[in-house]
Amino acid sequence: MARRHRPLRAVSLVFAGFVTLVLLSQLSAHFFAEAIPKHLLVKNAAVIASIEQTSTELAFAAAALGLVFAGAVLLITRQKVAADVDTYRATGLPLSSAYLRLLRSHSVAPLAWVAGAAALTALVDIDFGLDALFPIGLAVSFAALLVIWLAFLSSLSFSQKGFEGRSGGRAG
């Protein structure tokens, strides 16, 4: 059985990967902030603050990298997705129907899984005060970016009166 090529699902997975990195950086900060002071048998506020700062920097770096990578993949896959929109338009589907089909085809589920994992981690570790809002917010932002991107591509295609007939629409 051949694999289904869903370009934006790949983008969603890239986003999810980076959100996972953000989450891991925060969890590792938690681990080290707990473990190192115990090992040293001293509560060193400066060490903990330094770990938390590094964790935050890592989280922001992962988020920024995620945006850059996913943005690049969005641009690379643009023509293929636009060809699908053109096909829907050429067969007489209205914009709303074409858009819904794109959303269903290019699932944002991986982002939902990561946001769920972040929320679960925060619930389990509520005492530590892990800032789950950051990875959750990031996952939601990435999902919103995907949804807006698809809306943009769909509107662009439907605003044209003619038909470009992109070669990228050829299957296989």
Place this chain on the structure above:
Amino acid sequence: MTTPPDETAIVFDAVTRAYSTKTESVKALDAVSFKVERGGIVAVVGPSGSGKTTLLNMAAALDFPTQGTVKVAGVVTSALGKEDLQKFRNETVGVVFQQFFLIGHLTVFQNVMIPLIPRHLSSNEKTKRILESIAKVGLADKAGRLPSELSGGELQRAAIARGMVGDAPVILADEPTGNLDHKRGTEVMDTLMEESRERSKTVLIATHDLRLLDRVDGIVYLEDGEITKVEGRRVQRNGA
């Protein structure tokens, strides 16, 4: 007194399509005029770049004239508003693209289903029509396959099934036998002929395949965007 039904399915009236570049204006079609009778099966032939695909896109309301008018099933395409245009593309014409334009992550069944999405039909009726259409082109056993699992000929037949499933009165096919061997090409042509003869569909085919010319009602010859000759039944130069 009743008005006789319009027996003309496609009318091109002095249609010019010009594309402007930074330095020049290129005419893909130049003052093209012809009409096709309802139920006719007509081939548009000419070398690559002669304007065949542009002509078909015009008839499908996927492109519009710079000058002149295109009338299909009594409708002037350039006068259509947004909603009517969608309805026209969905109900009046069935298009078979040269590059197929099948959606890669959808199965043959799902690709063929696309024109039926906006239709108010029951799920059973849609399934019945899709399976019938797929069976007509000989892909009944491949309905669940993805386009990447099909050969070039099978992709073409899937595209033809999608063009026919909507039961549109006009079928526009760009090189429908271009990727097929003689046997399969004959079968596809048989299917299009059957649609034309038994269901009164008007079929306009852009083709390089000279084997088809014996089987069509009429032929429009195009060269450099201009009609050089029109011959056969059910097609004539407009105004002639």
